[in-house]
Amino acid sequence: MILEKKRSDLVTMILFSMVVLSMPIWLNPLGANYPDLLQKFAIFGIFAIGYNILFGLTGYLSFGHAIFLGVGSYTAVWSFKLLSMNVIPAVISSVILAGIVAAFVGFVSLRRSGIYFSILTLAFAQMFYNLAYSVLTPITNGETGLQLALEDPRVIDRLFSTAGEGLPSTELFGLSMSGYSGFYFCAVMLIVAFYVSLKIFNSPFGLKLKAIKSNQHRMKYTGYNTRPYLLTAFIISGMFAGLAGALMAVTDPLAGAERMQWTASGEVVLMTILGGVGTLYGPLLGVVIIKYLENIFSAVNEAVLQTFFDFLPSWLQDTMVVIVSPFVGEGWHLTLGLMFMGIVIFLPGGITEGFQKMKKRFFTKENSESSNQEGK
């Protein structure tokens, strides 16, 4: 039984890696095989997996995780500016700094639970956004956003070569991080992140986090100091977000304050809930669905709708275009909102729960059929 369990962890990881690394192949028929979107899947996947460690396991709903996304991006860009265009120092320093900021934000916010915790994180998100947008302009370059410049020192790079003509691009020991190679780097990071998450889910530590979510009162009177457990989960999820932020900068080396806006924090909540909070794969499912649909819906404009409804008589065609157009393009968030409402009302456990329900219905049906046949 024990051996079996070990093997199944390994099998899970192999299957997961295969699915992630072959994304360019199996997403091709869906028209989703281009690096930009694939990178988004992987990056937001990391963000959501990490968020799920906090929200899914402990039940603490944070509205401030975009803070760590932003911290990760800014740190990475600074690493590109000061140290090297190599992505390794950028990723490492981003994760560490995001962890430190998360320790501070978590320490304060976790003095409260429930709705008060959520409000505290929301307040922090707003504070950090304003810091990035105006107060800390020397570090963040405010409204314009932080970008690479020709005169950046890049001290490590300068040790090995002189500065080239144009702006350099991010690289991993000579391998450029744009296009598919960028995606594969993000994908490998996603696999590592998933491995950590899998380990946490299956560890005694993970069980204790679930127990805190279930009954924190009982936990305290069972001899657990719950605060450090919560803080650890908060910091880990902040570090995942920092990694995601760093990868955003790796694939596109600039960082802006809007990355820290509370809507960005809200998005990861939506993705996690949509897919299935507290489940291992749910958040990833949520990411793929939302990012894929966003990609489709936001590209649609009136002209596209006109051609889409071409088969209808012209008066009906115009009506349909008028009805549908608020939901596409800029209005994609309207569609997202409706979708989210639908899920919360009909499938509070997210799409993962939907799958499980379907599976159950399917299996019990088969079973009852087979038992009927036996009866005959």
Place this chain on the structure above:
Amino acid sequence: MSESVLKITNVNKSFGGLKALNNINLNIEKGKVHAIIGPNGAGKSTLLNVCIGLLAPDTGTVEFNGKNIVGKQAHEINQMGLVRVFQTPEIFADLSLLENVMVPALAKRDGSFKFKIFRSLANEVDIMEEAISALDSIGMSDKLYQLAGSMSRGDKRRLELAVCLIQHPKLLLLDEPTAGMARHDTNQTIELLKKIKEGGMAKIIIEHDMHVVFSVADTISVLARGEIIATGTPDEIKGNPVVQEAYLGGSDE
């Protein structure tokens, strides 16, 4: 010879104008079962709340194994070996029965905080075996993977008892452990409580069911309106006229 486990001295507690505990003095000895009886609202649960750090007494001290525990945090008191079964069952409703007992077993082994994520729960064979045998002792080892929240109230109580016993407490506080149980389960619980005496575990039991009280208690204290009006052996209490008036005969119990 008689070693004191818990010593409550001059404890007072008021809620606004209500004096819930009035100058309580109580001494619990190692290995003994001390029952506390009294009408509803007498202050029995409040007394336990003071013992486990849920409430701070207004005045007075609570000493556990010679150490004052007033002002200590809940998890510290538990780690010292003072464990409680609550009046309304406190279990992990979203976890399976097995997980419900594994969590306290891990608390006993790992202490109040431990961060170690690269060891799989499935490899914790000792903890798992311990958990299964704990569930076996309450007759639930056949439904390890059932969710605790889906059980009856009486079953939840017995589960909570297993959750507490797996920690091998030095002093176990039981707040109406058989309320809401069928007769058969009550008897089984009595047997279980009688059986577990390992390590000189002492118990304080609050109970309305006199059948339970008289079958397990070594000493009984009667609490009424926040005051202890009598303490003695079961026979002494049965024959005490003050108790008769205040409690046994005075109510419909």
